[in-house]
Amino acid sequence: MKKLYVAREHTARKPEPRISGSRARGNERSAWTGMDLLNGDIVPSLTVVLTTKGCSWARRDGCTMCGYNIDSNPYTQASDIQKQFNQVIARSGKAFKIVKLFTSGSFLDQDEVPIDVRDAILSELRGMPKVIVESRPEFVTPEICEDIAKTNEHIEVAIGLETSSDGVRNNYINKGFSFRDFVRASETARSHGFTVKAYLLLKPPFLTEREALEDALQSVRDAAPHAETISLNLCNVQKGTLVEALWKKGLYRPPWLWTAVDVLKQTQEAATVICDPVGGGSRRGPHNCRKCDREVVEEIKEFSLSQNSASFTASCTDQMLWEFVLEFEEFSYGAPLVP
């Protein structure tokens, strides 16, 4: 007779939004510029993070690794969002080929971004070669797509699929939707002439390094037919999340950068996979042995633009350790072998 005794010591904790100073007045905005890939060319891009009342799912339940809710503000008004956008455009101009509109939630959620604000912002960006909006699949409906298609023709819908495994997504990430939901949303978006980007999460909690690697490889293959671009997000430890609670107990380690390199190399033929190793080389971010972190982070960024695995030339003595971890971490029964 088998008995499995597993501690249920963690319950997902939702981060509470911080409200202070200008945030309380709905004035916050954050934006940065960068270089991105557009139809094989490297072009300038503008990323705009709009503060809204926050992700509907985070308010109701929440994902185990996501702490973005901490940056939202429940008192945000429609006019505040419009004001934030206007301020960014006033300062940065429109001399970009790509504009990314992030809300740390769903831009297409009418409850989060009211229809008139949504349409005004998208209309303002008419003519931009690519406008990327992020959304959960439940808001990528034929009605909404029809509406926004009228305001802008070059929309890309970015969806946080995280993994193609429903088991991992719902048990370990607590994402609350299925792969079918994603596929349906992708089909809807494409039928309105939009392109689709899928975010994948490398190393959700409770997976070993090898399981994370295999999950990412499989997910790229599964998602590739339904997305023009795949963005591989390397899990980092965000404040107030379940992942952070596990990390503090020594039960989670962000992915090795070598694992990300391995995924990118192996899927090069299958899809366009880009990756920005946020927090790379820090304790809370994806890292190797510290000695080689900076170099490998740069190579991953370079690959994201070049899509050429010749970008990867770094080697380090810790690769033997990483290979051992891939092979043996499962035998620790839940704890990473190396911090």
Add this chain to the structure above:
Amino acid sequence: MTRQFEVTKRDGAARLGKLRWRGEELVTPCSLESKEELEFLKESTIHGVEIDVAIVAAQEETSAEQIDADIVILAGAARFRNDPRGLTKALVEARELANPDSALYVPALATPENVSLLVYAGVDLFDSVMAEVEAREGYFIDADGERRFDAVSLRPCLCSACNGANITELSFEHRVALAADHNKKALKAELNKIAEHIERGTLRELVEGRCRSAPALTALLRLLDEEYSYFERRSPIVRTATLLACSQESLNRPEIRRFGERVIERLRKREGVLLLLPCSARKPYSRSRSHRIILAHLDKLRQYLNEAIITSPIGVVPRSLEIMYPASNYDIPVTGKWTCDEREWVTGRLSQYLSVNGFESVIAHVSGPYRQICDEVATSLGIKIVHTVSDENVLSFASLERLRTVAQELIDSCSPARRDLRFDYMRDLADFQFGLHTSAAIFPEIPKVRGLFPTYYASDRGERIATITGMYGTLALTIEGARRYLRASEGSYCVQIDDFEPKGTVFAIGVLSADPGIRPFDEVIVVNDRVIAVGRALMSGWEMQASKSGGAVAVRHVESR
């Protein structure tokens, strides 16, 4: 399913055992080395056919349910690599949750440096995963810690992996392979050494030395020592090996604390005159030159005196318990200087001893630090302690003469009853072993005590009641002694067995119930409706109840009831 694991030897919480494992027999504690073994174990947690494996995780709230499996895995133990507090809690919790005859496996944590402490805490199974990780991180590891490749001399050691190798000429890959081989051998060698210490009952001595290589390991031992009841429940009542009190942590050994508690709680209250003497290097103290001279000088006066010995690290040893472990065989570094910890500990014990007993007067025939301790206790209790050493020499004629004069005067002033010194040993041992006042049940009237020190034996109207054993210094009862004891005992130190006549060894499987207070090597009475027997416990009483394998009692005599 038959059990695949059996404990064969205990030393406190540490055990030697046999694990039937994939067609062979592993002697534990041991380390699983191959990936096949680790895979087999993991597979067995889901659908084990040959072996029953369960997983526990250190939890916030302990589940009350005992886990009865051949192997219990403490999941995620590697996270406690640098967290001695978390590790202590998790180890104690996992061991208490697992059945005593389950092997406890702590995955991906053992190194030659920490494995003795892990075994000491009650772990049976390990693996070589950390030895491999450390090699890939660039470390050679030994029982005394880790060294980076670069810092290793040409020939780091003489193990077969290192022998003849010139590490400076090797590529990184080859160094890793060499270090991994070395690290695994070092872990194995340390486990062999540990097994030897368990066999001799001296693992604590090894652990007190091993923990010095890293502050986190010393912290681990100190934190484990705070788990007094966990270790006391597993500590033997006696042992033949000498207790070596070489470190500050020696003061916190469970048997030392237990001895002190029993002296206060189990011995009957004494009155009259108390003579305090210093300890001696030779044990029992009576056999030492200094004690022989002092006692010879007192001669017949001794029959009217209570004697107690002041000593580090035990504290206060009444004369009658000098033949009982650990007073009977311990050794400390003697420099003439006492540490603050020792002084504080002994002062506390003496102060408590004087408080619970009702002595009318106290003589201290001591010098140096002993004298300072006596003065401190006298001041704090507000009592008078008469010093009889005049010139810092306990054996000078002047000191001895003064001792005799003072003793005579004090005895005259309170005229205590004369005591049989040999019976004193038997009576106090009975109370110390079986509990306060049990001596009154075993010896309702003063028996005839014969024999040479310390193997005295008592008889009543020609019938033998009890003997002091030479090997352990404990009181062994005859069947008649046991019958007398049973009339008053209410089940303590008793083992109820199934309906059979025990011969040689009673196995745990045959035990119906046992007094949970029984400790390894305790003198116990074995009973069922047909027979009564006496013997020596081989495991703790609570363990006899929970275990399904292993010897529980070595029986000495059996008679029908």
